Amino acid sequence: MKGNKIKAFKCLVLGLAMFLLGIGANFTAKADSSLQAVKEKGVLTVATSPDYPPFEFQVNKNSHSEDVGMDIEIAKQMAKDMGVKLKLKNMDFSSLLVAVETGKADMAIGGINPTPEREQNATFSKIYYSGGQSFLVKKADADKFKNQASLSGQKVGTQTGSMQSQLAQKNLTNSKLTTMDKTPDLILALKTNKLSAVGVEKPVAEAYVKNDSELKMINSDYKIDKKDVGAAIAFKKGNDSLAGAANQTIDKIHKQDKIPGYIEKAGKYLKVNTANTSMLHYWKFFFNGLKATLLISVLAVIGGIILGIILALMKISKFKILSWPAISYVEVVRGTPMMVQVLLIYFGLGVLINIPALLAGIIAVTLNSAAYVCEIIRGGINSVEKGQGEATRSLGLSQVDSFRYVILPQAFKNIWPALGNEFISVIKESSIVSIIGVTDLVYELNVVRADTYRGVAPIVVVMVIYFLLTFLLTRGLNYLEGKMKHD
Incomplete structure (x- = not known):
């Protein structure tokens, strides 16, 4: 009788263990179904904010707009590696993470820095690009503002919610900081003497300097680790399989050293846009x-x-x-x-x-x-x-x-x-x-x-x-x- 009870108890424990393992497997399957869901749809929906050249912007082709830039090339490569079509959704930078959180997009790309605060609500890929930080100043003020130290007490602008905004808060403690949603708004504020400098990533600063003779770039002198600070791709929290597929593409891009080519291609598109800037x-x-x-x-x-x-x-x-x-x-x-x-x-x-x-x-x-x-x-x-x-x-x-x-x-x-x-x-x-x-x-x-x-x-x-x-x-x-x- 006692032996039967022991057997029954063992069966109960074994059944409970299998049940819990089944639930765990089910949760794992759900957590890892994001990549499969994209493949079943046949479409990778990507949220971006095309106002940040050379990362992402729009080119005027025969009076038709097309999203281009380094980030767009990366998104295209990811869609190709997954065997699906690419669908871009354009919106404000501040709405990108909300888009993936609410399921409006499968991923968001746009020079997004994976901060600890953001990682609480989103899953991020590996850093795919870290180009350094710079400031844009007016060319007429180039002798006055030569480095980060010279900006002490000055008005410095950055994009709302960006990595540059966080770096400025940490390093420019004696400066008067302000944020705006759009980089073009910051540049306009700079050129109209509302700001003394604008913090942007180095490729963005280089693009502006090449296309605007009134601006000059200076180094930020921020002490940061490029391995920890840079641009990554955001996914809905828990979409690990989709993020894993993105990481495979990022590794492939880095191995084949494609990033310089993407930036060069973006520069050619910029020349197309700036060849005729009439309204x-x-x-x-x-x-x-x-x-x-x-x-x-x-x-x-x-x-x-x-x-x-x-x-x-x-x-x-x-x-x-x-x-x-x-x-x-x-x-x-x-x-x-x-x-x-x-x-x-x-x-x-x-x-x-x-x-x-x-x-x-x-x-x-x-x-x-x-x-x-x-x-x-x-x-x-x-x-x-x-x-x-x-x-x-x-x-x-x-x-x-x-x-x-x-x-x-x-x-x-x-x-x-x-x-x-x-x-x-x-x-x-x-x-x-x-x-x-x-x-x-x-x-x-x-x-x-x-x-x-x-x-x-x-x-x-x-x-x-x-x-x-x-x-x-x-x-x-x-x-x-x-x-x-x-x-």
């Missing part, structure tokens, strides 16, 4: 941005009006089950920045549904506009005398017909100027969608600035386009307002 040469970029801006604005205005009317009717309803959700929605939307809303729609909902960047931008701008349109329409409805409603009921009209034929037409006539201002605001505020890679006017503006090394001219062009859009819309709205008054 007319880049008209297709601005035209494509204009189309995206108009599409987002028109759809957001239409959707905002429809949803705004529904919210307004819910808000003035006597039933709390209808009014409270509308009140809460309006307060939340008006109390948070649109940029946060855009990121939430694209990345937050993206965890559940893979929403394309353009669609996410349209949804976010529509939902934002609806909250303001709701308040405008509610104010218009309240501005109509109560006697109007009483008169319609005495004529036997239902409440729905009363609103449709009497109240809302008068309300729209009263709120038309305010509604017109909201339309204009939508056109201008829709530019925020560029942070998730929607190729609107502002996105194309940054691309042209990075490609041509011209800081002001693209801004002027986009400003003129926005002005013409809002000017023509204002004239049209004023014409319709006059017709309403005449009627």
Whole structure:
């Protein structure tokens, strides 16, 4: 009897051990399925920010843009080694790690440094490039700023979230540090005397110096280990098999010494861009941005009006089950920045549904506009005398017909100027969608600035386009307002 119990106990322990091993194997399989998932899709989706030559930027080929640069060549080689196609997703540098974390991309590449803080939320490949650190200064200040020590007490700029920003905080303790999202913005600030120097990687500094005679490069003199500091590729936390495949490609690239060739190829593309830096040469970029801006604005205005009317009717309803959700929605939307809303729609909902960047931008701008349109329409409805409603009921009209034929037409006539201002605001505020890679006017503006090394001219062009859009819309709205008054 005792022996049977011992056997039963042994069987139980053995079964439990096998069960736990099975769970462990299952977790391991899940953890290592990232590479297999990419191969099954047949596509390697890579997030990048193409405004950082020579790492990644866009070349103007026959008025068509194409992502090029050292990082793009590395991504192409990885896709080739995995036997899949390469798909690039362009967005702001600050959104790259979020893209892999939320599954919007399989990997992110863009001169990303694998800091201990980032490694807590992402898996990184080996360092694939470490080109050294430099500062860009104005050529006129070259005698004044010769090294890191001479920047003490000066204003120094770096890109937000970059390795250069962390190095500056650690080494330039006596300098006044500032960060910006875009390297072209930093260069413009430098050239307009807002900054004394800009910290960038050496290849980036060399590219700017070659293409901008007003700039000069100086060494950073940072004491860093090239083995520990450099650019790596980011993956979703736990995607070890995909990172392992990337490491194999990186080892292959280093063994065959392909990096110098990639940089040389990027330099040739830069010469193509800077051969003709006139804004007319880049008209297709601005035209494509204009189309995206108009599409987002028109759809957001239409959707905002429809949803705004529904919210307004819910808000003035006597039933709390209808009014409270509308009140809460309006307060939340008006109390948070649109940029946060855009990121939430694209990345937050993206965890559940893979929403394309353009669609996410349209949804976010529509939902934002609806909250303001709701308040405008509610104010218009309240501005109509109560006697109007009483008169319609005495004529036997239902409440729905009363609103449709009497109240809302008068309300729209009263709120038309305010509604017109909201339309204009939508056109201008829709530019925020560029942070998730929607190729609107502002996105194309940054691309042209990075490609041509011209800081002001693209801004002027986009400003003129926005002005013409809002000017023509204002004239049209004023014409319709006059017709309403005449009627």
